[in-house]
Amino acid sequence: MTSFDTPPQLNVWRALLALAVVFVMLATTGWTALRHQSGAGPLQSSLSAWNKGSLDGQRLPAATSSPGRLARYFASLGEAQRLVLARSYPLAVGNMNGAPVSLRYRANRYALGEARDVERRRTLDSGLTPDGRWEAKRRMVRIESMMEPRRNILAFDPEGSGRAAEVFGDLDRAQRISVVVPGVDTDLLTFQRSSREYSAPVGMARSLYAAERRVSPPTRTAVIAWADYTAPDGLGIDSATARRAAGGAVRLNALVRALPGVAPVSLFCHSYGSVLCGLAASRLPERVGDIAVAGSPGMRAAKVSQLRTTARVWAMRDPGDWVRDVPYMEVGGFGHGEDPVSAGFGARVLSAADAKGHGGYFEPGTVSVTNFADIGVGAYTSVRCADDSEACRAGLSGSASAGRA
Helix, strand or coil, X not given: CXXXXXXXXXXXXXXXXXXXXXXXXXXXXXXXXXXXXXXXXXXXXXXXXXXXXXXXXXXXXXXXXXXXXHHHHHHCCCHHHHHHHHHHCHHHHHCCECECHHHHHHHHHHHHHHHHHHHHHHHCCCCCCHHHHHHHXXXXXXXXXXXXXXXXXXXXXXXXXCEEEEEEECCCCCCEEEEEECCCCCCCCCCCCCCCHHHCHHHHHHHHHHHHHHHCCCCCEEEEEXXXXXXXXXXXXHHHCCHHHHHHHHHHXXXXXXXXXXXXXXXXXXXXXXXXXXXXXXXXXXXXXXXXXXXXXXXXXXXXXXXXXCCEEEEECCCCCHHHHCCCCCECCEXXXXXXXXXXXXXXXXXXXCCCCCCCCCCCCCHHHXXXXXXXXXXHHHCCEHHHCCXXXXXXXXXXXXXXX
């Protein structure tokens, strides 16, 4: 389930906080150590092949080169040459910050095809348990759906539980860009859902994109469903610490810094995703003008100033969201700090009166998603503040064309 969607486990999370000092001691014995994969995964293998590869007798630039250098390299190539690279190193190119967006879409289509074939073979593998074959079938179906021609997959990694990112709108021509950052239990299988559609990254981003187009039809927008980090599984130790968020923050910053053009960027961070955004805040480029969090367990800070960002910080929480009962504290690395909707934190507090609980902030037609859309298009004077206050709009102006009628 996406982003702290398992309220019965809340007591487990509280117990972890209560025993924080003990867990810090246990951490040295390896309880919270990273799980290591044996051998190189598909993405790493593709990157290694790229680093050893060549095109027309010339060595390829290092995959770790800056996005600017990689962008210049791809710009120097012809279309046929770019397609050769996409076919030869699909995962490397598909996840390469600096590669043209359209080429990443094409490369990821190839990579998805290869991953689908792997899962299809696993469905017939007699060496797997029935549960293992069923899991392979579920992954195969999910991957096939991501290969549909209308879908633009910006990042894809089949390793482990999987990572992905998808774009709605024209990223190259966008005047405003929004990035949706989800929380726990986000992986390849939960990237999208048929039930509770708008609690999953794809549904969140699709709903936000539609809302932005509704509140400001003239504004060219693009929304990214960004699940390109390894999220915690459930409300266990990982969700009570910032370890997974720290790794995700590095990846999020890399994405934002490589986005095409100069359009302003807004981040919309749900649940544990807000922990990630809080850690990323201090290193974000200035084009990120807004960080909005919903259903947040904390941003690893006691107040907005500690985030050390020039972006406006917004927060909302539905009155029925069970995350309000999370202990807003940080002890020995456990817990995520002050409540972002508290007066002491200092965020601009938005209304989320009809958000339908913890997983419902992006439900179409809600005040919460409309508020997000207004922020996404820069219509700041149209946002609805919490408790009928206008404090969240103080000192802001917004485009008249972007406001709601």
